[in-house]
Amino acid sequence: MASSLRCFLRTGKNAVSALQRREFHRTLPVAVQVTVRDALNQAMDEELERDERVFLLGEEVAQYDGAYKVSRGLWKKYGDKRIIDTPITEMGFAGIAVGAAMAGLRPICEFMTFNFSMQAIDQVINSAAKTYYMSAGQQSVPIVFRGPNGASAGVAAQHSQCFAAWYGHCPGLKVVSPWSAEDAKGLLKSAIRDDNPVVFLENELMYGVPFEMSEESQSKDFTIPIGKAKVERQGNHITLVTHSRYVSHCLDAAAVLAKEGIECEVINLRTIRPLDVESIETSVMKTNHLVTVEGGWPQYGVGAEICARIMEGPAFNYLDAPVTRVTGVDIPMPYAKILEDNSVPQIKDVIFSVKKTLNV
Amino acid sequence: MKLSIIMSGVFLINPCLCVFGHQGARVVVSRSFADFTPQASFDIKKCDVHRLEEGPPLKAELTREQGLQYYRIMQTVRRMELKADQLYKQKIIRGFCHLYDGQEACAAGIEAAINPSDHLITAYRAHGYTYTRGVSVKEILAELTGRKGGVAKGKGGSMHMYAPRFYGGNGIVGAQVPLGAGIALACQYQGNDQVCVTLYGDGAANQGQLFESFNMAALWKLPCIFICENNQYGMGTSMERASASTDYYKRGDFVPGIRVDGMDVLCVREATKFAADHCRSGKGPIIMELQTYRYHGHSMSDPGVSYRTREEIQEVRSKSDPISMLKERMLSNNMASIEEFKEIDVAIRKEVEDAAQFATSDPEPPLEELCNHIFHNNPPLEVRGTNPWVTLKSVS
Numbered sequence: 020m021a022s023s024l025r026c027f028l029r030t031g032k033n034a035v036s037a038l039q040r041r042e043f044h045r046t047l048p049v050a051v052q053v054t055v056r057d058a059l060n061q062a063m064d065e066e067l068e069r070d071e072r073v074f075l076l077g078e079e080v081a082q083y084d085g086a087y088k089v090s091r092g093l094w095k096k097y098g099d100k101r102i103i104d105t106p107i108t109e110m111g112f113a114g115i116a117v118g119a120a121m122a123g124l125r126p127i128c129e130f131m132t133f134n135f136s137m138q139a140i141d142q143v144i145n146s147a148a149k150t151y152y153m154s155a156g157q158q159s160v161p162i163v164f165r166g167p168n169g170a171s172a173g174v175a176a177q178h179s180q181c182f183a184a185w186y187g188h189c190p191g192l193k194v195v196s197p198w199s200a201e202d203a204k205g206l207l208k209s210a211i212r213d214d215n216p217v218v219f220l221e222n223e224l225m226y227g228v229p230f231e232m233s234e235e236s237q238s239k240d241f242t243i244p245i246g247k248a249k250v251e252r253q254g255n256h257i258t259l260v261t262h263s264r265y266v267s268h269c270l271d272a273a274a275v276l277a278k279e280g281i282e283c284e285v286i287n288l289r290t291i292r293p294l295d296v297e298s299i300e301t302s303v304m305k306t307n308h309l310v311t312v313e314g315g316w317p318q319y320g321v322g323a324e325i326c327a328r329i330m331e332g333p334a335f336n337y338l339d340a341p342v343t344r345v346t347g348v349d350i351p352m353p354y355a356k357i358l359e360d361n362s363v364p365q366i367k368d369v370i371f372s373v374k375k376t377l378n379v
Numbered sequence: 380m381k382l383s384i385i386m387s388g389v390f391l392i393n394p395c396l397c398v399f400g401h402q403g404a405r406v407v408v409s410r411s412f413a414d415f416t417p418q419a420s421f422d423i424k425k426c427d428v429h430r431l432e433e434g435p436p437l438k439a440e441l442t443r444e445q446g447l448q449y450y451r452i453m454q455t456v457r458r459m460e461l462k463a464d465q466l467y468k469q470k471i472i473r474g475f476c477h478l479y480d481g482q483e484a485c486a487a488g489i490e491a492a493i494n495p496s497d498h499l500i501t502a503y504r505a506h507g508y509t510y511t512r513g514v515s516v517k518e519i520l521a522e523l524t525g526r527k528g529g530v531a532k533g534k535g536g537s538m539h540m541y542a543p544r545f546y547g548g549n550g551i552v553g554a555q556v557p558l559g560a561g562i563a564l565a566c567q568y569q570g571n572d573q574v575c576v577t578l579y580g581d582g583a584a585n586q587g588q589l590f591e592s593f594n595m596a597a598l599w600k601l602p603c604i605f606i607c608e609n610n611q612y613g614m615g616t617s618m619e620r621a622s623a624s625t626d627y628y629k630r631g632d633f634v635p636g637i638r639v640d641g642m643d644v645l646c647v648r649e650a651t652k653f654a655a656d657h658c659r660s661g662k663g664p665i666i667m668e669l670q671t672y673r674y675h676g677h678s679m680s681d682p683g684v685s686y687r688t689r690e691e692i693q694e695v696r697s698k699s700d701p702i703s704m705l706k707e708r709m710l711s712n713n714m715a716s717i718e719e720f721k722e723i724d725v726a727i728r729k730e731v732e733d734a735a736q737f738a739t740s741d742p743e744p745p746l747e748e749l750c751n752h753i754f755h756n757n758p759p760l761e762v763r764g765t766n767p768w769v770t771l772k773s774v775s
Contacts (some may be wrong), residue, residue: 074568100568103599105595106591106594106595106598108588108591108594108595110557110587110588110591111557111560111588111591111592111594111595112557112591112595113557114554114556114557114558114560114561114588114592115557115558115560115561115564115592115595116561117557117558117561118500118546118557118558118559118560118561118562118563118564118565118575119561119562119564119565119568120561121546121558121561121562122498122546122561122562122565122566122575123565123569124564124565124568124569141551141554142554142557142558145550145551145554146549146551146554146558150547151752151753151754151755152534152752152753153531153534153535153539153547154531154534154535154539154541154547154752155531155532155533155534155535155751155752156751156752156755156775157531157541157542158541158546158547159755159756161755190753190762191753191754193754214754214755214756214757215754215755215756215757293760331767332767
């Protein structure tokens with residue numbers, strides 16, 4: 020019921036009336052519907068209020084309310100000092116953000132998309148990630164780099180790359196990839212409170228998607244720990260491990276497969292680095308089958324890493340079949356809709372891969 | 380020290396001693412420090428300015444104490460770098476080693492003009508600044524030799540030394556400049572009246588990220604002193620071969636600039652004071668170009684004579700050496716004696732020798748330290764070793 024309710028909610032229909040129709044004898048639920056965009060906004064708002072060292076900088080974050088409206092209302096509330104519009108100079112402003120973090124502030128550095136972070140990647144890796152180690156613990160860098168990552172809709176090759184594997188490769192970074200509104204809020208608050216460089220990979224296509232937010236998650240102190248995956252759906256037959264937008268795909272695929280009697284366990288990674296291998300292993304040791312699902316390219320990707328780790332650990336002996344990776348197609352992203360649609364995993368690809376892995 | 384000068388200096392024949400007094404009679408003078416000129420005013424070279432009505436003053440005041448201190452600092456850096464050269468040739472220091480000898484007046488002059496509470500960041504030719512920002516010779520040399528007593532516990536090496544208000548030591552050419560602008564942003568944000576000195580070389584002066592930093596620093600009026608240490612060569616490429624414009628003090632365009640004699644510690648100090656006042660008064664960033672010279676090649680693997688002549692190096696040494704210049708100024712103005720300088724030299728030699736001794740005998744960091752310092756304020760985590768059976772521990 021929970022998963023179909025979630026499917027229902029994602030369609031945007033009025034949740035309150037739906038719940039009332041289903042269980043009319045109960046009092047109104049305290050849970051509330053919040054889009055991922057609003058959850059991110061709340062997280063930043065709360066952390067800006069809580070700690071005056073926190074500030075946001077990036078292109079269009081202030082007066083434009085954010086290129087994707089994620090920072091809507093923040094400039095009006097906090098002003099020029101704390102919400103800073105930058106020129107289109109990623110390497111410069113990312114470096115400035117890192118320097119500010121070194122000197123005692125807690126910047127949130129927004130990349131309009133992570134594609135543009137490549138211009139600044141030296142500052143993220145060499146100036147932010149490695150400094151605590153190189154200084155033997157003398158110089159910490161409490162910074163968050165956030166922005167949309169991965170495929171969008173019709174933005175073509177230079178604007179569609181997934182950087183989970185690139186940043187996930189580097190020691191000294193934490194890399195987070197939220198899916199739901201609760202993920203977004205709790206993980207962003209944790210990222211901002213973390214004293215280390217955190218790369219926070221959002222997804223543009225998820226910004227407008229509403230999710231039910233529990234009462235607990237509406238508290239100003241609600242955080243989700245970085246480095247812990249979440250089992251979104253329990254199942255016995257096969258484990259699906261995924262992150263970001265593809266959690267939705269996996270849950271939808273699981274709903275379809277359930278009708279055929281195949282029960283999928285869906286694990287939402289939430290964090291790319293450090294990877295919660297234990298949660299995956301526990302699940303695999305129960306289900307004996309594993310499929311990874313991601314939007315990024317296959318070579319040297321998140322799924323590849325999961326395969327390697329499973330092989331190196333206790334879960335390997337529990338596998339009844341090799342691990343299957345479902346990934347983006349190994350090409351630069353094309354523009355035409357039919358091509359783009361066929362460049363990223365679809366629900367049918369997940370269903371197909373599950374059945375192949377289970378040999379049914 | 381002063382007492383021994385009085386005792387030992389009485390009967391020494393010293394060209395500075397006035398053997399014939401004012402009345403012409405032969406005078407045996409017992410030298411006490413009260414005989415030295417306590418303070419003098421020196422003419423310093425005029426600085427070319429860009430987008431400024433006026434530049435730094437043309438005269439610099441120097442007290443005896445200040446002079447001896449600057450001498451001590453520069454001589455320490457000089458001897459420390461020469462010791463590093465020696466240790467490198469003995470293969471006790473490895474990897475990169477970019478030496479600073481010749482440029483001492485820059486580090487000493489800047490530090491004399493700013494407060495300990497101000498901030499400083501530089502590139503990889505950083506040993507001099509590591510010293511002036513408060514790290515001991517011992518900890519610097521031990522970091523170069525990769526020992527646990529090094530300032531970064533042996534984990535950073537030559538290019539990655541840090542101290543409070545000193546942000547390294549940065550290996551990627553130009554990357555330190557946006558960092559410095561960010562530190563200045565933090566100063567402005569916190570309203571603490573501090574400035575950030577952000578150094579780079581003539582080689583880095585063409586980096587795009589510098590211009591990005593100049594733009595934002597000017598837009599937001601960040602209290603950032605951008606300083607180009609122009610030692611005329613970016614590795615093996617002379618400035619004329621790398622830069623369409625070698626007027627580095629003008630390269631900030633809308634950012635005011637001054638060009639400074641980087642071999643004269645007083646000139647550097649006055650210019651830096653001027654620049655710091657400019658920033659502290661809220662006028663925004665300023666650029667200083669320090670015209671200086673390095674005696675060594677780019678690094679220890681560069682003999683430094685394939686792209687410049689030995690004659691050129693020798694000429695700078697004999698005519699513009701920063702330490703000699705300060706010493707001669709003080710001697711010819713009777714601000715100190717040759718014996719004093721010799722004593723300082725001896726003391727420094729000992730300090731550097733002791734430091735080298737420590738740096739060669741201190742043990743290397745223990746393997747248990749290998750994975751530490753990945754994250755700050757983090758519970759311990761496991762780190763994969765070279766193979767799946769090796770799991771290492773990392774603590775903050």
